[in-house]
Amino acid sequence: xQNRDLTFDGGTSSIDAVQRALYRMSDRLSGDxxxxxxxxxxxxxxxxxxxxxxxxxxFEFRNEVLxxxxxxxxxxxxxxxxxxxxxxxxxxxxxxxxGEG
Amino acid sequence: MSKFRAADRFAASGxxxxxxxxxxxxxxxxxxxxxxxGEHLFISSDELERLCSGQLPKDGPLVRRLRAKHVIRQPExxxxxxxxxLKVRTRYRRLPSFTxxxxxxxTLRCEHSCPYCQVSRQSSDQDRYDMSWETAQRxxxxxxxxxxxxxxxxxxGGEPLLNFPLVTAVVEEAERRNLTEERDLMFVIASNLALLxxxxxxxxxxxxxxxxxxxxxxxxxxxxxxxxxxRNSWELATAGIRRVREVLGRDRVAALMTTTKASLDRPxxxxxxxxxxxxxxxxxxxxxxxxxAVKTKSxxxxxxxxxxxxxxxxxxxxxxxxHQGVDLCERYAAIMLKKILTNDDPGYxxxxxxxxxxxxxxxxxxxGDVYASDEGRMLAEVNDHTFRLGNxxxxxxxxxxxxxxxxxxxxxxxxxxxxxxxxxxYEPYCGADPVYHHATTGDFVGRKPLSxxxxxxxxxxxxxxxxxxxxSAARPILLDWASR
Numbered sequence: 001x002q003n004r005d006l007t008f009d010g011g012t013s014s015i016d017a018v019q020r021a022l023y024r025m026s027d028r029l030s031g032d033x034x035x036x037x038x039x040x041x042x043x044x045x046x047x048x049x050x051x052x053x054x055x056x057x058x059f060e061f062r063n064e065v066l067x068x069x070x071x072x073x074x075x076x077x078x079x080x081x082x083x084x085x086x087x088x089x090x091x092x093x094x095x096x097x098x099g100e101g
Numbered sequence: 102m103s104k105f106r107a108a109d110r111f112a113a114s115g116x117x118x119x120x121x122x123x124x125x126x127x128x129x130x131x132x133x134x135x136x137x138x139g140e141h142l143f144i145s146s147d148e149l150e151r152l153c154s155g156q157l158p159k160d161g162p163l164v165r166r167l168r169a170k171h172v173i174r175q176p177e178x179x180x181x182x183x184x185x186x187l188k189v190r191t192r193y194r195r196l197p198s199f200t201x202x203x204x205x206x207x208t209l210r211c212e213h214s215c216p217y218c219q220v221s222r223q224s225s226d227q228d229r230y231d232m233s234w235e236t237a238q239r240x241x242x243x244x245x246x247x248x249x250x251x252x253x254x255x256x257x258g259g260e261p262l263l264n265f266p267l268v269t270a271v272v273e274e275a276e277r278r279n280l281t282e283e284r285d286l287m288f289v290i291a292s293n294l295a296l297l298x299x300x301x302x303x304x305x306x307x308x309x310x311x312x313x314x315x316x317x318x319x320x321x322x323x324x325x326x327x328x329x330x331x332r333n334s335w336e337l338a339t340a341g342i343r344r345v346r347e348v349l350g351r352d353r354v355a356a357l358m359t360t361t362k363a364s365l366d367r368p369x370x371x372x373x374x375x376x377x378x379x380x381x382x383x384x385x386x387x388x389x390x391x392x393x394a395v396k397t398k399s400x401x402x403x404x405x406x407x408x409x410x411x412x413x414x415x416x417x418x419x420x421x422x423x424h425q426g427v428d429l430c431e432r433y434a435a436i437m438l439k440k441i442l443t444n445d446d447p448g449y450x451x452x453x454x455x456x457x458x459x460x461x462x463x464x465x466x467x468x469g470d471v472y473a474s475d476e477g478r479m480l481a482e483v484n485d486h487t488f489r490l491g492n493x494x495x496x497x498x499x500x501x502x503x504x505x506x507x508x509x510x511x512x513x514x515x516x517x518x519x520x521x522x523x524x525x526x527y528e529p530y531c532g533a534d535p536v537y538h539h540a541t542t543g544d545f546v547g548r549k550p551l552s553x554x555x556x557x558x559x560x561x562x563x564x565x566x567x568x569x570x571x572x573s574a575a576r577p578i579l580l581d582w583a584s585r
Contacts, residue, residue: 023520027550067127070153071524078122085122085137085182089189 002047004058008065010039017068018043024064028057118157118164118173121185125149126526128563136171138188138444139529143570188444192529195448196455200247202462204255204475205240205271207232208264209467213293213329217359217388220482221259231264232467237271239493240465244275245282246498247463252279255289255313257464257475262296272308289313293327293334294341302348312345314338316356316378318364318371326361342378357384365407368415376427384432385415387557389476390540405553409560416564423578430582434565437558438583440530441565450474452532452558454516458488459507469493473507476536487539510535513545521549531558 008018018033018041030046045061047053126133131143144152148163157164157173167173171188174181209230211221222230232240244252254275256268272288279286288310305312316338317323323335345354356378358364358371368385375383387408419431436449450457458473465471469492472478477488488510491501501507514533516522525531537554538547549555568575 020521020524024550026548067125070149071124073153074120074123075524078120081119081182082122082137085186085189088182088186089193 002052004045004053006043008041010041013041013065013069015041017072018065020068021064119176121171121174123172124524124526133526134172135526135529138192139440140170142166142170191444192446198249199460200463201249201251202253203244204257204464206257206466207261207267209259210263211258211260213327215327217361230467232267236469236493237267243498245278251285253287257291260293261290262292269304295337297341306349312354314356317358318374322363325363356380360386360388365411368411369418372418382430382432385412405556420575435582435585437530438565438579442583451534454533455511456514456533456535471501474536510545519546527559527562530562
């Protein structure tokens, strides 16, 4: 069997995080992701080569999803300040067309 | 009254820390954190967990390190944001004054027949493959439209010395125009030096022209890589290097090497050749996946991992030589170290985001076609005209610089919005290379987990950070390279 089915808690993970993790490992894996009626995220991992998907690869994928959840939290919490820093940085650069003059 | 405020004046007022934007990457049991401008530190997984879950103490070594690297701040601490903004602006300072490098392909003719060469022609038909004076004048019109205060005109080919009369005419005309333009004007001839003579050297001396040549390593390797009638490319190149130094000065000639399959087992021999010829730096370059290199299967001859092994051996050897007192810098490492260890961006075309195409360089082909980069014109040689921005005779500067052929790849490949790059801790050290990804995958972004560009740059950044953090003897050498 080449495929492995995994389930993630929809309350602590997100489809976006699972998608990003799958993309990050797309040199070795492909897969399908769907949200179940109960909110869980179901993911079918598909091997790209002839070798079946081992436990190590599943473990790595699960950890990658956890990291993507962390990255999402960092993005969300710092988005405002990131935009502020960029706005201040470029405000006097002449690179932003203000429509004046 | 003391001139200095007490230390507790600068201490945190509470444990109410706020995260600033940062990215992380797990490597060798540690976690690399980089902030918005690429300042870095390594922490443990446990410390990352505490940072992201808001469980940092009021003070302590970790908090001080995170605060110093602009990874956290206290909500009322406006200075942190102002400093970070200043550093971001410093990093992007080159953007408003774009396009300093203008490449004039004065001929495609060449007496060498290097299998990895993208563009050269074995032809005596001057009319067909030489740039005309009319085309050169139009290219100069466009060159001086660039807002950059620095203008470097680089003569390329083929072998540009085969059309030396045009080189002299362009130099003299550019100098004439510069009397009113007042730019910081520089000229470089990229030549194999086989045709160098006293007349050419006299002209270069009078007009402060620099020489860039090819030196692929020891005699047998160089002559195998770069065949010409007489099989004496290495002899002519090294004699030319000596002659340029004698007549013009030591700093007036630089050399570049190209890695071929035959080079991969010989990094030390190649480096020794550069030391023997007293070059202060070497650029260990990968083979480009463009033009004839792909057509002749040279590019598929080895993969990124084999090249990385070559690079690692070379870097280790160069550092070893430095420990022995030999002053030799590896140029790619120096470029990336500047991005890792300073807030400056050296503006190297391949490691810029927005990409360097058009912004850092423009290439004027012999027939007047304008390309977003030298690699763009190489692709055109295998009938891929994706990066052709226009023609000097048919299009205005505005039409060329605002063309979809330039703006679309710039926008699509911008690393801060590219999948995976946007979350990559190495992004501040890397760049966007839409030409590479177009050539290898057919789109401007590419799939990063499969990208040789991504793999190569992440691996080199990891190598350099590892040596910088864990090798106290290498650290001052790497710091010195970053400052060059």
